Amino acid sequence: MDKNPSGEDNDDIDWDTEDELEIQDTVFSSCTNLRTTGQHVVCSNGEASSSSVPFQSSKFIQQFVVMGFTEESIAKAIEQNGENSDLVLDALLTFKALDDSPEEQPSTSPQLEPSISSDDSFSEYNENILDDVYEEDSWSSDSDNCINPVGRCYLNDEGSSLSGNEKTLLFLANMGYPEEEGSIAMKRCGPEASLPELVDFICAAQMARAEDPYLPEDVKPKLKHILNDFGGYKKRKMYNGLCKRKKPREISAEEETIRLPKPMIGFGVPTEPVPTMVQRFLPKKTIGPPFFYYENVALAPKGVWDTIKRFLYEIEPEFVDSRYFSATQRKRGYLHNLPIENRFPLFPLPPRTIHEALPLSKKWWPSWDTRTKLNCLQTAIGSAKLTDKIRKAVEKYDDEPPLEVQKYVLYQCKKWNLVWVGRNKVAPLEPDEVEMLLGFPKNHTRGGGISRTDRYKSLGNSFQVDTVAYHLSVLKDLFPDGINVLSLFSGIGGGEVALYRLGIRLNNVVSVEKSEANRNIVRSWWEQTNQRGNLIHFDDVQLLSRDCLEKLIGSFGGFDLVIGGSPCNNLAGSNRVSRDGLEGKESSLFFDYVRILDDVKSIMSRHR
DNA sequence: CGAAGGATGAGGAATGAT
DNA sequence: ATCATTCCTCATCCTTCG
Numbered sequence: 001m002d003k004n005p006s007g008e009d010n011d012d013i014d015w016d017t018e019d020e021l022e023i024q025d026t027v028f029s030s031c032t033n034l035r036t037t038g039q040h041v042v043c044s045n046g047e048a049s050s051s052s053v054p055f056q057s058s059k060f061i062q063q064f065v066v067m068g069f070t071e072e073s074i075a076k077a078i079e080q081n082g083e084n085s086d087l088v089l090d091a092l093l094t095f096k097a098l099d100d101s102p103e104e105q106p107s108t109s110p111q112l113e114p115s116i117s118s119d120d121s122f123s124e125y126n127e128n129i130l131d132d133v134y135e136e137d138s139w140s141s142d143s144d145n146c147i148n149p150v151g152r153c154y155l156n157d158e159g160s161s162l163s164g165n166e167k168t169l170l171f172l173a174n175m176g177y178p179e180e181e182g183s184i185a186m187k188r189c190g191p192e193a194s195l196p197e198l199v200d201f202i203c204a205a206q207m208a209r210a211e212d213p214y215l216p217e218d219v220k221p222k223l224k225h226i227l228n229d230f231g232g233y234k235k236r237k238m239y240n241g242l243c244k245r246k247k248p249r250e251i252s253a254e255e256e257t258i259r260l261p262k263p264m265i266g267f268g269v270p271t272e273p274v275p276t277m278v279q280r281f282l283p284k285k286t287i288g289p290p291f292f293y294y295e296n297v298a299l300a301p302k303g304v305w306d307t308i309k310r311f312l313y314e315i316e317p318e319f320v321d322s323r324y325f326s327a328t329q330r331k332r333g334y335l336h337n338l339p340i341e342n343r344f345p346l347f348p349l350p351p352r353t354i355h356e357a358l359p360l361s362k363k364w365w366p367s368w369d370t371r372t373k374l375n376c377l378q379t380a381i382g383s384a385k386l387t388d389k390i391r392k393a394v395e396k397y398d399d400e401p402p403l404e405v406q407k408y409v410l411y412q413c414k415k416w417n418l419v420w421v422g423r424n425k426v427a428p429l430e431p432d433e434v435e436m437l438l439g440f441p442k443n444h445t446r447g448g449g450i451s452r453t454d455r456y457k458s459l460g461n462s463f464q465v466d467t468v469a470y471h472l473s474v475l476k477d478l479f480p481d482g483i484n485v486l487s488l489f490s491g492i493g494g495g496e497v498a499l500y501r502l503g504i505r506l507n508n509v510v511s512v513e514k515s516e517a518n519r520n521i522v523r524s525w526w527e528q529t530n531q532r533g534n535l536i537h538f539d540d541v542q543l544l545s546r547d548c549l550e551k552l553i554g555s556f557g558g559f560d561l562v563i564g565g566s567p568c569n570n571l572a573g574s575n576r577v578s579r580d581g582l583e584g585k586e587s588s589l590f591f592d593y594v595r596i597l598d599d600v601k602s603i604m605s606r607h608r
Numbered sequence: 609c610g611a612a613g614g615a616t617g618a619g620g621a622a623t624g625a626t
Numbered sequence: 627a628t629c630a631t632t633c634c635t636c637a638t639c640c641t642t643c644g
Binding site: 296329330332375376377378380414459460461462491567568569571572573575576577579 | 630634
C-alpha cells in the first residue's frame, strides 16, 4: 500500500520552518507590490485605443475597417463581390498583397529584428526549421494573387524575403494591432505562423487583458466590445476559411492536424503492449530544466491541439485514455518534456472494471447492460427525475425489457454515468466513488465548507491521478532529494497527489488556484499528509508576473517541474453554451501557462 | 422575511470512428 | 451516411440562516 507512505522517513534534513515562512512572506509582499507595476504595463500599451474604430458605417463594413482596410478598398471589394464576408476579405487581402509585393525593402528594420532573434527559447529552434520553410510553403506558388507575404511570416535573417517579417507586421498594424503586439505574436508563434494564427495570439492576449482584474473598469467594456463584435473568433473563422481555400491539396491543413491515436495509449501504458512506433522529437531547447507537464481534454475543437503544440515548442502531445489505468474513461492530451523510458505505475493498481470498482453494483447489474468501463466523469450528475424515469421504464417488465427500452436506458446511463444500486434502480456516483476512480484518497474533497455540487465540479475538472503519476514516475530517480514544483491551475491538487503517491518529496510547491474551496482542499491535504515542505498559494495566474517569478526562483533556486492543465470550459464537448476554443473566456488562460513557463525557462537559464 | 448559497433539471453540437 | 462520446452553463427553485 502506498496510501500513507510516511512523512516520517527522511527526517535527516533540517527543515527550518521559520526561515521558510520568512521567505514566503518576502515573496508574497514583493509580489503584491508588483501588482501596480503590472497594472501600469497593461494600461500603457494602448491597444484599446488603437483598436477603436469609427462607428458610423454599417456593421458589415466596420468589420473590415477594424482590420485596417481603407473604406475605399472595402467599397471596391464589396462592389466586386457583394456582401459576402469571405469573398470581400479575400479581395481585400489580394489588394493589400498587390500593393505590398512590388517594393523591395532595402534591409531589415533595426527595431524589429533584435526583439525576434533575441528570444532565447525559440531562436535556435527557428533556425533549424528555416530551411524547410520555402519548400513547404504553399503560398509562394500561388502566383495569382500573391498572398504569400501575408499568409505566413518568415524569420529569416538574410536572403531575399527578409521583408516578410515587416510585411506581416505592417499588415497586422493595418489591422489595428500595435507593432509591439505583432512582434511579440510573431516571436511566440514561430516562423511558420500564418496570419490567422498571429491574429489568434493577439486576440487571446487582448482578451486575457480584458479579463485582467487590475485593468481599470472603464477600459474593460470597451475592449470586450471590440473583441466580441469585431475581433477574436469571428475574424479567426474567416481567416481559416481563407486558408482552406487558398491552400493547395498536397499540404493540407488536415494532414498537419494532430490525429488522436487508436488505441489512445500515448507513448505507452503499463497494461497494453508498447506501441510500435514511438518517435519522440524533443528540440534541444525544450529539454529541462525545468520539466513541464501540460494537460487538457483530447477532444477539443479542431485546431486547438495544433495551437497548443505550436505554443509549447512543437512537442508532440501524448494522448492517453485513463481507461487503461482505471474503471473510467478520460481522454486527455498531455504535452511534456519528460523522459518516457522506465516509467512505472502507482501501486496498488486501481480497479479497472466497474464491477471491481463498485462490487456492490454487481448484484443489480442487468445482463443487457454490457458496460465494463464508465464514461468520462464530468462536473454535473444525472438528476433524480431521470433515475425515476428509468426505474419506471424498467420495472414494468419482469424479464428483460424490450430492446427499445434497453436502448433508452443504456443511452441515459452512459450519458450520465449511472450505476445500478438496487432492483431496477440506477443512481449517479457518490463523490467518494469519484474520488476513488480518479485516484484521490477518500474524503479528499469532503468537508471544510465545500458543497456537494462543488465537490462534483472540482472532481470533474481534475486529473486522473494514476495516469498522471505514470508519466511523472520518471522524476523519482532524477530527484531523490525532492523537487520544487510550480503548479498552475492546481484544482484539487492532482499533480501534487500524484507526486506524493510516487514517493517524490515536495520541497517547495507554488500552487495557483482560483477557487478558494480548492485551495482549502489542497491545504488540508498538505497538512493531513504531514508534508514538510513549503506550500505557497496564489489565487490568480495574473499575479505571477516576471518579477514575481524572479523572486520565487531566487528564493529557492528554481523550479524542477511546471505542471498544470489550463481551463477546458471552452473546449469541452459538454459545453453547449460557450465552446469557443482557446479564445474562450476561461480557456484563453492557456496563454498564461505559456507565458509563465517561458518566463521560468528564461529566468532559470539566466540563473545557471 | 429576505438574502445568499446550494440543488436541480433542461438544454445540442462538434468531432471522430465506422 | 449513422453512431458514440463529451474535465458543461444557466435559470429557477429550494433551503438555510440571520
